[in-house]
Amino acid sequence: MPQIFTASADTRLRAGMLLLVLAVLGAGLFIGGYMDSSYATLVGWTRSQPVPFSHQHHVGGLGIDCRYCHTGVETSAEAGLPPTHVCMTCHSQIWTGAPMLAPVRASLATGKPLHWNRVARVPDYVYFNHSIHVARGVPCVTCHGRVDKMPLMRRAHPFQMGWCLDCHRDPGPHLRPPDQVTRMDWSDWDEHPQDHKLYGELMVKAYGIEPSKLDDCNVCHR
Numbered sequence: 001m002p003q004i005f006t007a008s009a010d011t012r013l014r015a016g017m018l019l020l021v022l023a024v025l026g027a028g029l030f031i032g033g034y035m036d037s038s039y040a041t042l043v044g045w046t047r048s049q050p051v052p053f054s055h056q057h058h059v060g061g062l063g064i065d066c067r068y069c070h071t072g073v074e075t076s077a078e079a080g081l082p083p084t085h086v087c088m089t090c091h092s093q094i095w096t097g098a099p100m101l102a103p104v105r106a107s108l109a110t111g112k113p114l115h116w117n118r119v120a121r122v123p124d125y126v127y128f129n130h131s132i133h134v135a136r137g138v139p140c141v142t143c144h145g146r147v148d149k150m151p152l153m154r155r156a157h158p159f160q161m162g163w164c165l166d167c168h169r170d171p172g173p174h175l176r177p178p179d180q181v182t183r184m185d186w187s188d189w190d191e192h193p194q195d196h197k198l199y200g201e202l203m204v205k206a207y208g209i210e211p212s213k214l215d216d217c218n219v220c221h222r
């Protein structure tokens with residue numbers, strides 16, 4: 001039987017197929033790398049804001065609790081951003097003439113709210129709810145990072161699906177007493193990790209959390 005392919009054609013075919021496989025793998029790696037890169041996930045990025053509001057100053061320095069400004073966080077899905085008059089409870093007394101605060105004064109005068117550029121967002125097809133997380137004692141810092149050390153707000157986590165699911169499948173180790181959720185530097189358990197573990201296990205039972213159901217698609221896609 002005559003050879004259909006010469007030896008060299010066979011080699012070329014093999015080389016060609018190898019290249020194809022490498023190209024597909026490479027594209028996969030490239031897209032995967034892109035999806036995880038900070039460029040796609042926006043982790044660590046700041047955005048320009050009408051006023052350079054500093055959480056480091058107001059939370060870390062002055063010790064103002066998150067709930068003073070993000071009033072919805074315990075009761076509704078949205079944490080909410082503070083209306084201008086909340087800033088003015090202090091800034092009608094301090095830094096009153098500061099040019100930096102001119103947009104805040106203008107907003108109060110005109111009644112037009114400040115337009116903050118959002119940093120922490122999930123896509124519209126994802127349902128998220130703050131109040132349930134806060135009620136169960138999932139701390140702000142777990143999802144938003146050390147806000148008290150941010151001169152400008154940055155995103156701390158990509159909020160990708162896998163990240164939500166990792167906790168939903170085993171929430172125990174992330175829980176702390178609900179009255180401590182806004183504390184950024186809470187470390188009471190650092191020397192007693194066993195207590196933390198025990199607390200988590202107990203509370204998962206006490207709250208009736210069912211990790212096996214918390215990763216159902218319709219929990220977050222409704």
Ligand code: HEC
Pocket residue numbers: 051052053054057058061062064069082086087088089090091094095100101104
């Ligand atoms: C409880 C009082 C209080 C509230 C409420 C408050 N601030 Fe301030 N803010 C201060 C004080 C005090 C300083 C001065 C901090 C310093 O210099 O150490 C300050 C400083 C600032 C500065 C100057 C830059 C800096 O961080 O030092 C800006 C800008 C600012 N605040 C914006 C705002 C905005 C916007 C709001 C509302 C969302 C707000 N503040 C709410 C007390 C407050």
Ligand code: HEC
Pocket residue numbers: 049053054055058059064065066067068069070081082116117118119120121140141144147148152153182184
């Ligand atoms: C004095 C008022 C004030 C306090 C206190 C405060 N925040 Fe904020 N927060 C703001 C303002 C104003 C913005 C919008 C501007 C910005 O992004 O910096 C904001 C934005 C945010 C954002 C980003 C929202 C988005 O999607 O853009 C997060 C997350 C956040 N705050 C978390 C916290 C946490 C956690 C605490 C407590 C540890 C806290 N904040 C305390 C006023 C406050």
Ligand code: HEC
Pocket residue numbers: 066067070073077078079080081120121122123128130133134138139140141142143144159181182
């Ligand atoms: C389990 C993770 C998680 C916890 C815990 C959490 N957040 Fe959020 N936060 C998010 C997500 C996700 C978003 C984006 C929501 C969206 O786009 O609808 C967000 C958005 C925000 C925003 C923007 C405004 C809004 O309502 O969407 C603020 C402000 C905020 N969080 C503050 C807080 C504060 C303060 C706490 C603690 C008391 C807290 N968050 C706890 C995940 C969390």
Ligand code: HEC
Pocket residue numbers: 122126127128129132133136138142143159160163164165167168171174207208209210214219220
């Ligand atoms: C660090 C832990 C943690 C992370 C991260 C987390 N969750 Fe949760 N989530 C919980 C806990 C705990 C509950 C309460 C479960 C219960 O009480 O049954 C919950 C409940 C929920 C609920 C309410 C379920 C219901 O039955 O009403 C929704 C919706 C939700 N999470 C969405 C999200 C989304 C979306 C993300 C990611 C952006 C996320 N969660 C990230 C711990 C977490």
Ligand code: HEC
Pocket residue numbers: 122123126159160161164165168214215216217218219220221
């Ligand atoms: C705990 C919350 C949560 C649960 C449960 C969940 N998702 Fe998601 N899902 C998310 C979030 C958050 C995103 C947005 C990811 C992003 O922006 O990168 C997402 C994105 C998606 C997307 C868009 C493509 C992608 O991967 O970014 C699809 C499709 C999807 N989810 C399907 C599902 C299916 C099917 C299930 C059930 C097996 C499920 N999800 C369960 C939170 C959840």
